[in-house]
Amino acid sequence: MTKLTSLLKKIREIYLYSDSQPTEITLGVCLSVLAPVVTTIEIGFMPIFLLFIMFTGVFQLYCVGNEDLKCRMRAATLSMSAYLAVFLMYVIKGTIFVSPTHWGWFVLAFSSWGVFKRLNTEFLHRQKRS
């Protein structure tokens, strides 16, 4: 029981404080490449929305590449909203309960939220140090 508690504590610590660049890159690539293809196949061609999510993904990759913390925070919030928007599109289309994998967008939104939290913690620590 103690081991399980310490394990959960450790996981929580890693979730809150670990380095999140690889996750950001994955989320960015997913938004800019995977999301447009999948949503076009499953929901239909939505040029305005596709442009938006592709821009969000590229913006996230740009921020990670630039190593700009404030930009990364903005990109993380934007990507979280974009994933929620994709989820919303499935809800509007009425196919959210067609396949459980559609809920994966929600998981990705949660992941973006985690990235934002970690970046915000890092930002506050940097501010405290300077």
Add this chain to the structure above:
Amino acid sequence: MDSWIQILVTVVTVAGSGAAFQFYTNRMKLKAELDKDIVQNSDGVQYRDDLKNRVRNLESLLAQSADEKDELRTKILQLTEEVSTLRVKVEYLEKENQLLKMR
């Protein structure tokens, strides 16, 4: 899917993202400041500050008493010197007195 739905969802997403960013940034900032205040006002920190003040007071008292001790030592030396001088004087005066009596 209709264009207006796409536009609506995109606009809502962008606006929501901006609002969420502002809200959570401020919220986490406030929370961090609150945590800092809690740490500063905690019993442990207050006890530590109290101990620091007490140590500072005791150190100043110790330095003060060391200065006083030096002053007193100087005074004792002066007084011992004066006593020796007076003792010699008294001896001479007693001898002179006896000589005067004998005459």
